[in-house]
Amino acid sequence: MSAAAILGQDLSALAFCWRLARRDGVTIGLTSHDRDLTVGGVRYRAAPGLVPSAIRQGTELEPESMDVRGALSSDAITVRDLEAGRWDGAAVTLALTEWTDPGALWLVLAQGTLGAVEREGAAFTAELAGAAAVLNAPVAPETTPDCRATLGDRDCRVDLAKWRRVAVASGADDAVVGITGGMGAEEYYAFGTLRWLGGANVGIVQAIVAGDADGVTLADAPPFAVTPGTRVLLTQGCDRRLESCVGRFANAVNFRGEPWLPGNDLLTRYPGA
CATH class of the missing domain: 2.40.10.170 (Thrombin, subunit H)
Structure with a gap:
């Protein structure tokens, strides 16, 4: 059944799924459903506190294309790792699925990378930079007497x-x-x-x-x-x-x-x- 057909039903069983992949390769999944879901070989752990109201999305093309609040609350995302910066720059995918048949509907709502994760009392917040963030990059690099490349990157090319x-x-x-x-x-x-x-x-x-x-x-x-x-x-x-x-x-x-x-x-x- 197509996504349009599933969403067009009078009654749907929808759940949000978050996939977070750290730069060191560690990947976890979270879902707003009250039971764990498995989609594409990734286990999305139940995190009922993750609801749409925890997301605030703007309409302008800004680097901070989405704020994530309350979503970073899981046993897999510990305070120690957050404060150590392990989740900074993590790749994030937010998708919608039907929990009665996980994966039959997989509608990607947002993708991007997490900015610096900040602590606000007992909760954490982070900015999700989406595809529009690249539009804020300079069109041409500024001239500098020193090299602008990083040793070993695609501009430097040193092995x-x-x-x-x-x-x-x-x-x-x-x-x-x-x-x-x-x-x-x-x-x-x-x-x-x-x-x-x-x-x-x-x-x-x-x-x-x-x-x-x-x-x-x-x-x-x-x-x-x-x-x-x-x-x-x-x-x-x-x-x-x-x-x-x-x-x-x-x-x-x-x-x-x-x-x-x-x-x-x-x-x-x-x-x-």
Whole structure:
């Protein structure tokens, strides 16, 4: 039966389904029905508190195309994970189905990504950026003397396999993480990243601001305690200068910057200055 035919019935048994996929691959499903539903191999857990009134959608083409309130209340979405930022940037799909025959009707109502999740008392709220958010992006990038690309992305095109290594953390003192066996003098981890491969912080990626022979200093302390022996993935960074692009990575052809373009100070110059 088609979606139009199902919705055109005098009596329908409709339920909302939310599918949330985190950036580390963890995916959960929630439904407004009072029993669990399985659609497409995904189990949507019963969350009767999830009702249409928990969603507020605007009519203008804004990055904040939808606000999600009250939907983030499930045993699978813990306070610890929310505060650690694990759900920031998660892909969200909101669909309508008929609970008497889950999946026979699957009407997608909204899709997008979660912005930063904020805590409001005992509840949480997040902004859902839909497809219209891309219209707010700049038409052309601004000129900069430094590279605008991120090391290893599709603009940079550097193969990160050579610039990564798996290491073992010996512990953490605030934002300083010690590395068992030390760090190689030739390795540059400032502006790089550390991804936790085990322990309570597994899946979380943190920015590195400095590195030395004993370990690395993160931009923020790990959200949870670090157990000695935890494996981490270290990715070296780039300071975005042309000299580094040429000397370290031999990648000047993909440099995304204008190091020799005159700046605004050229307009203030005058003869004899």
